Every structure is written in C-alpha cells, then in structure tokens.
Amino acid sequence: xSAPAAALERGATLPxxxxxxxxxxxxxxxxxxxxxxxxxxxxxxxxxxxxxAEVMANFLAGFWPxxxxxxxxxxxxxxxxxxxxxxxxxxxxxxxxAVPLAVLATRSLSVSRIGPAPQRALGAGARTATRAVLTVLxxxxxxxxxxxxxxxxxxxxxxxxxALAVTYGGMLGKVYTEILESGDTRSARALLEAGSPRxxxxxxxxxxxxxxxxxxxxxxRWECAVRAxxxxxxxxxxxxxxxxxxxxxxxxGGEASTILLTFLALVVVADAMSxxxxxxxx
Amino acid sequence: MSQALASGAxxxxxxxxxxACIALAIGIAAAIAWxxxxxxxxxxxxxxxxxxxxxxxFVGEFFPPDVSPAFVAKAAWxxxxxxxxxxxxxxxxxxxxxxxxxxxxxxFGVAARLAARLVLNFLRSVPxxxxxxxxxxxxxxxxxAGTLALALHTTGVLGRLYAESLENAPMxxxxxxxxxxxxxxxxxxxxxxxxxxxxxxxxxLYRLEMNIRMxxxxxxxxxxxxxxxxxxxxxIFQQAQAxxxxxxxxxxxxxxxxxxxxVRGRLLPAQx
Numbered sequence: 001x002s003a004p005a006a007a008l009e010r011g012a013t014l015p016x017x018x019x020x021x022x023x024x025x026x027x028x029x030x031x032x033x034x035x036x037x038x039x040x041x042x043x044x045x046x047x048x049x050x051x052x053a054e055v056m057a058n059f060l061a062g063f064w065p066x067x068x069x070x071x072x073x074x075x076x077x078x079x080x081x082x083x084x085x086x087x088x089x090x091x092x093x094x095x096x097x098a099v100p101l102a103v104l105a106t107r108s109l110s111v112s113r114i115g116p117a118p119q120r121a122l123g124a125g126a127r128t129a130t131r132a133v134l135t136v137l138x139x140x141x142x143x144x145x146x147x148x149x150x151x152x153x154x155x156x157x158x159x160x161x162x163a164l165a166v167t168y169g170g171m172l173g174k175v176y177t178e179i180l181e182s183g184d185t186r187s188a189r190a191l192l193e194a195g196s197p198r199x200x201x202x203x204x205x206x207x208x209x210x211x212x213x214x215x216x217x218x219x220x221r222w223e224c225a226v227r228a229x230x231x232x233x234x235x236x237x238x239x240x241x242x243x244x245x246x247x248x249x250x251x252x253g254g255e256a257s258t259i260l261l262t263f264l265a266l267v268v269v270a271d272a273m274s275x276x277x278x279x280x281x282x
Numbered sequence: 283m284s285q286a287l288a289s290g291a292x293x294x295x296x297x298x299x300x301x302a303c304i305a306l307a308i309g310i311a312a313a314i315a316w317x318x319x320x321x322x323x324x325x326x327x328x329x330x331x332x333x334x335x336x337x338x339x340f341v342g343e344f345f346p347p348d349v350s351p352a353f354v355a356k357a358a359w360x361x362x363x364x365x366x367x368x369x370x371x372x373x374x375x376x377x378x379x380x381x382x383x384x385x386x387x388x389x390f391g392v393a394a395r396l397a398a399r400l401v402l403n404f405l406r407s408v409p410x411x412x413x414x415x416x417x418x419x420x421x422x423x424x425x426x427a428g429t430l431a432l433a434l435h436t437t438g439v440l441g442r443l444y445a446e447s448l449e450n451a452p453m454x455x456x457x458x459x460x461x462x463x464x465x466x467x468x469x470x471x472x473x474x475x476x477x478x479x480x481x482x483x484x485x486x487l488y489r490l491e492m493n494i495r496m497x498x499x500x501x502x503x504x505x506x507x508x509x510x511x512x513x514x515x516x517x518i519f520q521q522a523q524a525x526x527x528x529x530x531x532x533x534x535x536x537x538x539x540x541x542x543x544x545v546r547g548r549l550l551p552a553q554x
Binding site: 018029033035036037039040041042043055056059081082084085086088089092135136139140141143144147148151152153156157158161227228230231234235241244245248251260263264266267268277280 | 302321369411498506528531
C-alpha cells in the first residue's frame with residue numbers, strides 16, 4: 001500500500017484514520033467466530049483426506065460428459081416442467097393465502113385507528129394475531145412442511161405445492177403488509193376519513209402507489225419458489241429435486257451434471273422472465 | 283410509483299389501456315391454469331374425511347412436545363450447531379463474494395467481469411441442498427458439509443449483490459484519491475470500501491437469516507444440526523421429539539431475525 005502522495009511530499013506519515021475501527025472489528029469477529037468454527041466442525045483438510053478425496057474425484061470425473069441419452073432427457077424435461085408447475089401453482093395458492101392476511105394486518109387500512117373508536121383495541125388485537133399467524137406460517141421451512149404434507153398426500157407434487165402455499169403465503173403476506181405500510185399512506189387515510197370502505201381505500205390509495213413493488217416482489221418469490229421446488233424434491237415432492245436425489249444416490253455424475261446445467265438454465269430463464277414482467281409493469 | 287400521478291399531470295378521463303399488461307395478465311392466468319392441470323393433484327383427497335382424520339392424528343402426535351431436560355439439551359445443542367453452520371457459512375461467503383465481486387463489478391476488464399458473473403450465477407443457481415448433497419460426498423457426513431454448501435451458494439448471492447453495490451457506489455472519491463497519486467488498493471480501501479461496507483454487512487445479515495432457515499434443513503441430507511435430528515426423529519415417527527425440534531427451530535429463527543433486524547436498523551438508519 002502506498003501512502004497518499006501529498007503526505008509523502010511533505011515527508012510526513014499520516015496515521016491511518018480507519019485502522020483502529022477496522023482492527024477492533026477484526027479482533028471481535030475472530031473472537032466470536034473461533035468457537036463457532038469448532039462447533040461447525042470446520043476441518044478443510046477433510047476435503048483432501050485420502051478416502052473422501054478419492055470418492056469425490058471419481059464422482060466428479062463421472063460428471064463429464066453430461067448424460068444426454070434420449071430416455072434421460074425425456075425424464076428431465078418432464079421433471080423440469082413439473083418443477084415449474086409446482087412453483088407456479090404454489091405461488092398462486094400462496095397469493096390467495098397472503099392477500100387476505102396482508103389486508104387484515106395492514107395498519108394503514110384500519111378504520112378504528114383513525115379516531116377513538118370502541119373497537120380500537122379489537123382491531124389492534126386482530127392485527128397482532130394476523131401477524132403472529134404469518135410468522136408461524138413462514139417460520140417453519142418449506143421442506144419441513146413438504147415432509148409433513150408428503151405424509152398426508154403421499155409422494156408427489158401435491159405436497160410441494162401445499163408446502164409452498166403455506167410458507168410463501170406467510171412470506172408474501174408479511175412483505176405485502178410492509179410494502180403497503182411503507183408507501184405514502186396519506187391518501188388511504190384521506191379516503192377512510194371520508195368514509196370510504198377499506199377495500200376501496202386499498203385499491204384506490206395504497207395499491208396504485210405500490211403496485212410495482214408488490215408485483216416485483218411476487219415475481220422474485222416465484223423465482224425463489226422455482227429453486228425451492230427443486231429442493232423439496234429431495235423429500236419426495238416430485239420435480240427436478242427427486243431426479244437429482246436419485247442420480248446422487250446412484251453416484252451417477254453424468255446425470256447429476258445434466259440436472260445441474262438444467263438448474264442453471266432454469267434460473268437464467270426465471271431471471272429473464274422477471275426482468276420482462278417488471279418492464280411491462282413499469 | 284405511478285409516474286403520471288407523481289409528476290402532478292392532470293389525470294386523464296380514463297387511464298390509457300395497457301395492452302402489454304392485459305397480455306401479461308392473460309399469460310399469468312394461463313400459466314397458473316396450466317400448472318394446476320399439469321400436476322393434476324387431487325386436492326379433494328386432502329379434505330376428505332379420512333385424510334382429515336389421518337392428518338389430525340398425525341398433527342396430534344406432535345403434542346405434547348418432549349420437554350425432558352436431556353432432550354431439550356440435545357435440541358439446544360443442535361440449534362447451536364445450526365447457528366454455527368449458518369454463521370461460518372455466511373462469513374466464508376462474505377469473503378468469497380467480496381473477492382468475486384471485484385472482477386464482477388468490472389474492475390479487471392470485460393473478460394474478467396463476464397467470467398466472474400458466470401461463476402456467481404452458477405454458484406447461485408445450484409440450491410444449497412444440492413450443494414450439501416455434493417459436499418457430503420466430498421467432506422463426509424457432518425456440519426462441515428453444510429457449512430461448505432451454504433458458503434458456496436451464498437457466495438453466489440452475496441457476490442452478485444456486492445458487485446451491484448460496487449457498481450452503484452459513486453466513483454468520485456476513489457477517482458480523487460487516484461488522481462492525488464494513491465495506489466489502486468489504497469484508493470479502493472479508503473474511498474469505495476467505506477461507502478459499501480454498511481450495505482454489505484446488511485446484505486450478509488439478511489442472508490444469515492435465510493441461512494439459519496436453510497441450515498436447519500440441510501441436516502436432511504446428513505449435514506448436522508437441527509435438521510439432522512428432525513429428519514431422524516420424523517423418520518422413526520417420534521413426533522413428540524420432532525415437535526421440540528420444530529420449536530427450537532422457531533426460537534432460533536426468531537432470535538436471529540430480531541437480532542439481525544436490530545443491527546441492520548442501526549447500520550442503515552436511513553433505510554430502516
């Protein structure tokens with residue numbers, strides 16, 4: 001590192017203004033992380049340990065060439081379509097779950113909050129309860145929900161769709177609430193004070209200001225749902241994940257690498273689609 | 283925000299029709315209809331009396347949760363391990379993402395930029411659970427495989443976000459230092475880095491919240507922590523123990539979320 005030139009010309013050595021803060025941060029970070037490293041059994045040398053390295057090397061060597069047999073590609077196409085369908089259906093159901101909960105939980109749509117109304121405490125209580133429901137829905141990861149629904153519906157995509165509906169319903173609901181409350185809420189308040197019903201205040205005051213943000217977050221969640229539906233396949237909820245699980249268990253590297261390439265393509269396509277949708281809505 | 287209204291223009295009698303929006307709406311409706319038709323899941327099965335009874339029985343078995351001190355201690359240890367996996371994974375990803383963000387933000391030419399973006403996209407597009415399944419083969423069963431899996435996926439995510447904040451950061455402070463004769467590294471460390479640090483830490487904390495949830499799940503493929511315990515107890519139908527683990531997961535997620543929201547609020551007062 002070279003010191004500032006001006007200082008050099010004057011022959012002075014300037015103290016580093018940020019040094020103390022950065023050093024303190026570094027020391028604190030190391031002190032906190034050290035026990036965590038032990039707990040996470042952080043042993044990078046395991047990677048190069050004879051046995052493991054050999055198994056992994058063999059497995060990775062099997063990655064090339066990717067499997068391209070017509071039979072496998074047909075299977076892959078079916079699984080990919082299934083993954084997309086699970087994500088889309090799951091998000092659609094999650095939207096249905098999220099919207100009423102979000103409307104209930106949004107503070108700026110509360111009529112009783114405007115003036116001293118008798119139901120004021122009731123309204124606040126209902127909002128808190130709705131928020132708690134949303135928290136419970138999204139606190140448990142979708143894979144766990146999928147595992148539960150697999151018990152109820154049997155193996156297959158249905159469990160994945162329901163798991164997405166529950167978890168993403170909670171997430172969408174919470175974020176919709178936050179978006180609706182974070183925009184300019186004065187127009188909603190004006191409408192409510194003038195006696196408009198809450199649904200009208202929602203559609204004519206809050207939604208026009210936040211429509212783009214709401215839509216773009218929903219599209220982002222759909223993108224996440226595509227990834228999540230891959231993951232849920234691992235517990236038997238259909239789609240690409242189930243295929244990947246089978247290939248991994250048989251240590252079939254060629255198939256695994258074709259599936260990984262499909263993931264990559266899927267994510268790139270989902271990215272591109274969300275850009276298009278956002279552009280249309282802009 | 284609606285541009286026309288924001289700019290104070292007189293609203294037209296009727297909003298102009300947006301053909302693209304209508305096409306998009308039809309497209310989305312068709313996609314949803316196709317998805318349900320393609321999957322052809324019989325959801326009536328879910329609400330039939332028989333499966334309702336089965337589900338209720340299944341859910342009922344989760345209560346009461348196992349609160350014997352020995353098992354609670356085991357769950358707490360699992361939660362701590364899950365936290366360690368998520369935290370170390372996120373820190374490794376901060377380092378890796380930071381290193382890849384520099385070329386991805388175009389600081390080393392166009393070729394390096396494209397190459398770094400490709401790597402980041404690849405890391406990001408493979409889900410954590412798939413990375414974990416691979417890492418279990420590489421590093422053996424245990425939390426280390428989960429840590430690596432989280433680190434790899436999160437590197438892809440953070441690297442992209444970091445590259446974007448580097449690109450969005452104003453260049454003038456760094457240019458000023460460079461023009462005054464400072465070296466490239468110094469100029470970056472004292473002009474651009476302070477501008478992006480707070481945002482970078484906020485992104486990392488946000489990912490930590492997601493990684494906590496994910497780390498809890500990675501155990502399903504044998505990567506330690508709460509997930510491994512949960513998968514074990516669910517597969518031998520010990521729902522009472524599973525309930526305790528789910529509660530532990532909930533507490534952990536809630537604690538980390540609150541802590542991280544608090545820190546993020548402090549870091550970015552303007553955006554909180």
